[in-house]
Amino acid sequence: MGRVTQRRPVLRIRGGxxxxxxxxxxxxxxxxxxxxxxxxxxxxxxxxxxxxxxAGFLVSEGVLGSADELRNIVYCAGATADGSNTYNVVDVRTAPGLALPDFTLERNVYTTSSCGLCGKASLDAVRTTARWTIDADDGSTPPVRLTPELLAALPDRLRAAQRVFDRTGGLHAAALFTPRGELLDVREDVGRHNAVDKLVGHALQSGALPLRDTVLLVSGRASFELAQKAVMAGIPVLAAVSAPSSLAVELAAETGLTLVGFLRGDSMNVYAGEHRITLRAAASSG
Incomplete structure (x- = not known):
């Protein structure tokens, strides 16, 4: 079944x-x-x-912003003592002359599948300067406007596209949609931040950054790290089926990101960027 899934014996107990x-x-x-x-x-x-x-991880770290800044990515042969390749080590080579951020700040380089920013020296160290504003300054991309009805339909479309989740029930998912609700891409991973990095990395490799005309939907909560990844990729809307963190809301308010949480059925909470949500006149007056 490949390395994405594994088969293990389990003792299943049902009704005694x-x-x-x-x-x-x-x-x-x-x-x-x-x-x-x-x-x-x-x-x-x-x-x-x-x-x-x-590639997506390096976009969120402020290293990469376009495909021409990336020379290549390879698996490292001889990654173990016996010289074998585990396919668990990758080396990203940047284009010659590319200026790199200062990575001398104290940081924990081990990140778990549930937290991609653990051990950052300070909040300032992760507020990486974004290359783009979320809305295009030159008018080349129309402003994103969404109705609650369109947002409400997205979780079911994401769930229908989760192939590995259907077999395991154990993966987070992230998806990119157009403002019209069309699914552009979906990725799954044990780590919610990894799923987003895979989306952003594919966009970088295909020359699609910034992702201004998109909506990012995640299957779990909206943490600060996911809000940062959205901003660094130029994504104007982040929606989550669960709760946002206080820092995610703060970052969204500072950068103009539309942040939607508790997107379940026809209910949702809009924590920032309300100007992108189009409401019926009667509904908005309540």
Whole structure:
């Protein structure tokens, strides 16, 4: 079944009866991300889309912003003592002459599948300067406007596209939609921040950044790190089926990001960027 999933025996108990049978689990393995040969971060992820994950991670770190700044990404042969390739170490090589951020700030380079920013030296260290404003300054991209009805339909469309979740029940998902509700891309991973990095990394590799004319939907909560990743990719709307954190709301308010939480059925909370939500006149007066 590949490295995305694994089969393991499980004792299943239902109504007092028990049976041992194989179960499908979402795979979780470490991925070390190197930048020009230098170890930068280790994240726990679901194998697959590793190059996109690494590229997306470097977008959120302010290293990459366009495909021409990326020379190549390779798996590191000889990553173990015996010289074998585990396919768990990637090296991102940037274009010659590209200026890199200062990574000398104290930071914990190990990131778990639930928190991509643990160990940052301070809040200021993660407020990376974005390359783009969320709305285009030159008018080349029409402002994004969404109705609550369109937003309400997106979680079901995301759920229908989650192939690995159907087999394991153990993965987060992130999806990009157009403002008309059309699904552009969806990625799954044990880490919600990894799923977003895979989306952004694919966009970088295809020359699609900034993603100004899109909506990002995540299957869990909206943390500060996910809001930051949206801003760094130029995404104007972040919607989540669960709650946002206080720092996510603060960042959204500062940058103009529309942040929607508790998107369930026809109900939702808009925490910032209300100007992109088009309400019926009767509904908006209440």
């Amino acid at each position: 009866a028990s049976v041992t049978r194989p179960d499908t689990l979402a795979a979780e393995e470490p991925l070390e991300i190197r930048l020009n040969g230098r170890s930068l971060a280790i994240t726990m992820r679901t194998p697959g889309d590793d190059f996109a994950l690494a």
